[in-house]
Amino acid sequence: MNNSRIIFSFAAANIRLHWLRSLLSVLGIIIGVLSIISMGMIQNVSILINIEQIEKIDTFLVTMDTNYAEKKSLDLTLTDRQIYQMKNTVPEAVIAPFFVDYDDSLRKRDEKIFVTIYGLDPQDMNNMFTFQTGGPPRSSTEIVVGSQVAREKNLAIGTQINIVFSNGEESATRIVGILNSKPGIWFMNPDYAVFPYEPWLRDRIDKTGYDNALVKVDDPKDIDGVKNKLIEEMNRRDSIIQVFDQNEFRDQWLKEMESQAVSTTAIAAISLVVAGVSIFNVMVMSVMERCREIGVLRSIGTRRSAIMQMFLIESVLLGIIGTIIGTVLGVMIGYTGISLMGGMKYFSDLSTFICVPYAMSFGVAISLLSGLYPAWKASRLNPIEALRHE
Amino acid sequence: MLKIPTGQADAADTLRRPEGDPSLFIRPFTLPWKQEKDKESPIIAFRQVTKIYPLDSGDVTGIDNVSLDIFPGEFIAVMGPSGSGKSTLLNLMGCLDQPSSGEILIEGNSVRMMSDNQLTDLRLELLGFIFQYFNLFPLFDALKNVHYPYATRTGRIYDTSRAKEALREVDLPEPFWTHRPGQLSGGQQQRVAIARALVNDPSILLCDEPTGNLDTHTGTTILNLLSDLSRREGRTIVMVTHDPKTAEYADRIIRIVDGKVAGEKG
Numbered sequence A: 001m002n003n004s005r006i007i008f009s010f011a012a013a014n015i016r017l018h019w020l021r022s023l024l025s026v027l028g029i030i031i032g033v034l035s036i037i038s039m040g041m042i043q044n045v046s047i048l049i050n051i052e053q054i055e056k057i058d059t060f061l062v063t064m065d066t067n068y069a070e071k072k073s074l075d076l077t078l079t080d081r082q083i084y085q086m087k088n089t090v091p092e093a094v095i096a097p098f099f100v101d102y103d104d105s106l107r108k109r110d111e112k113i114f115v116t117i118y119g120l121d122p123q124d125m126n127n128m129f130t131f132q133t134g135g136p137p138r139s140s141t142e143i144v145v146g147s148q149v150a151r152e153k154n155l156a157i158g159t160q161i162n163i164v165f166s167n168g169e170e171s172a173t174r175i176v177g178i179l180n181s182k183p184g185i186w187f188m189n190p191d192y193a194v195f196p197y198e199p200w201l202r203d204r205i206d207k208t209g210y211d212n213a214l215v216k217v218d219d220p221k222d223i224d225g226v227k228n229k230l231i232e233e234m235n236r237r238d239s240i241i242q243v244f245d246q247n248e249f250r251d252q253w254l255k256e257m258e259s260q261a262v263s264t265t266a267i268a269a270i271s272l273v274v275a276g277v278s279i280f281n282v283m284v285m286s287v288m289e290r291c292r293e294i295g296v297l298r299s300i301g302t303r304r305s306a307i308m309q310m311f312l313i314e315s316v317l318l319g320i321i322g323t324i325i326g327t328v329l330g331v332m333i334g335y336t337g338i339s340l341m342g343g344m345k346y347f348s349d350l351s352t353f354i355c356v357p358y359a360m361s362f363g364v365a366i367s368l369l370s371g372l373y374p375a376w377k378a379s380r381l382n383p384i385e386a387l388r389h390e
Numbered sequence B: 001m002l003k004i005p006t007g008q009a010d011a012a013d014t015l016r017r018p019e020g021d022p023s024l025f026i027r028p029f030t031l032p033w034k035q036e037k038d039k040e041s042p043i044i045a046f047r048q049v050t051k052i053y054p055l056d057s058g059d060v061t062g063i064d065n066v067s068l069d070i071f072p073g074e075f076i077a078v079m080g081p082s083g084s085g086k087s088t089l090l091n092l093m094g095c096l097d098q099p100s101s102g103e104i105l106i107e108g109n110s111v112r113m114m115s116d117n118q119l120t121d122l123r124l125e126l127l128g129f130i131f132q133y134f135n136l137f138p139l140f141d142a143l144k145n146v147h148y149p150y151a152t153r154t155g156r157i158y159d160t161s162r163a164k165e166a167l168r169e170v171d172l173p174e175p176f177w178t179h180r181p182g183q184l185s186g187g188q189q190q191r192v193a194i195a196r197a198l199v200n201d202p203s204i205l206l207c208d209e210p211t212g213n214l215d216t217h218t219g220t221t222i223l224n225l226l227s228d229l230s231r232r233e234g235r236t237i238v239m240v241t242h243d244p245k246t247a248e249y250a251d252r253i254i255r256i257v258d259g260k261v262a263g264e265k266g
């Protein structure tokens, strides 16, 4: 026998009567569910967008294996011979060796500019990057800058910047090219770099060999093949080279996203706990207000368990109402955020909605938990005392 | 929620009560002792019942060593000064409370060892309560108020025929059935409350000052209704009142003073 429908109608009627109070009490649930869902959706799409970006990366980096260098007491420099060998191994890829000028700095009039100075062959520069304007340097007085540093420091074609050498001497250069942004080369960051004329710089700082080499393939899918071929050939006898590719970048980035997700979930969870407290409050109030009604119910033959159910249903109903409103609002906010991010093609991805059932069950569970004690209290009321209550 | 002994429950559910014949009404909760109505043995019996309320400031005696018998079909008025223990007596009869000592027998069976659920079911099956302040559920209309105990007992939540029958029994005109308590007069509310008490066809009606909140005229109509229920349908009624005029409707008056039975008249 089941008369939970009657019990349900008691609970529902009471929520309807105190709709304003009920709405206020579910505000916390609404906010909690809303934030879990909207943040979850937006985060998921931003991960998908970034993975897409990462998968577009067609370049990886080769350096000398640090253990090998130590063993042979070499500095971490790749020789012309090694570069030549690499080029022969993977003729289908572009190999662009470069060096870093760590010691020297830059100045635009009175302003120091802290960016990395690279030595990269002008031909390789053409192969690796594309230019917003201009082209590679052809003499010691010409220099190319990355897109981000150009934007931040207000640099344009023709702007003069000086290279300040560690011994205090300076050499004036003029900007002849600005690169397009090339994301994902986290090991180099060409967006925040300058490229003087390589043969001149090499001569000026007395550099032999290369610190690293960029390896670019036509199709990002070929990265693994090219990488393995290189490692197999170069490290046949000894582990000479080391490779850093986008997988490393992705792992690191995903880890970062994960910790970010944990903290947003924690914030949302806290708001849900607060929501639980407010529902608890309303339920305790409801029990106190309806003391007399409980007394009548008990005296005309309603069991304790039914009273308990009645109040549990009430608080779960509050939770469900809050959860539904929160879900609708959360999906709307998520939708808005995702379209602002330009990630609409990932909106309908199933993984974007994984947070929805999670947040919904959390919202309902919290309301059930916070209703337990008041409901138990109500079921324990002495009917005589309860009837006397005014 | 309401646990019914299996087998009996199914039988009770199929053996519907023919309209208008209360004696054939079979309760799902078939009390083992409830057989033929026996006019000779008391339906309610108190044997040296004492109720003490332990308070921090010392024990308060609600009723003190009360023994009494109430027989089926009797209309009893309980009278006495304020604080004499009338409500305490009624609450004990209503199985809302257990005595501190002594024995209470309902239809010959002691309620002492009964669990809370058993007492609750007994109230549902056997007892009807009528209060001074009506105590209707404010959010439900009259019909739903009356229907609630029936639905609780039978689980037939859509079958309001019995509730309608009870409302007719108390002469509440049909247009008022959909009114909420707030939209009814005091007399009408008390009629609804009586219908609610009657809906499960109880043997015993317990009324605490049923006319205490009504004007004289309305009170009279309610009292006529109660005495009708007693005379015509043979229901046992115990009514607490402090008004001698009201008490005149009863067959017998039990006087309580300081928690003791001070005299009977009837």
Ligand SMILES: Nc1ncnc2c1ncn2[C@@H]1O[C@H](COP(=O)(O)OP(=O)(O)OP(=O)(O)O)[C@@H](O)[C@H]1O
Binding pocket: B053, B055, B060, B061, B062, B063, B080, B081, B082, B083, B084, B085, B086, B087, B088, B089, B242
């Ligand atoms: N729950 C309780 N706790 C403590 N004392 C109580 C309790 N209920 C009743 N009493 C005491 O028991 C005595 C009898 O109370 P009871 O309510 O039965 O009187 P009454 O005859 O119904 O009075 P009234 O006519 O004013 O309703 C009183 O002294 C009262 O203070």
Ligand SMILES: [Mg+2]
Binding pocket: B086, B087, B088
């Ligand atoms: Mg009283």
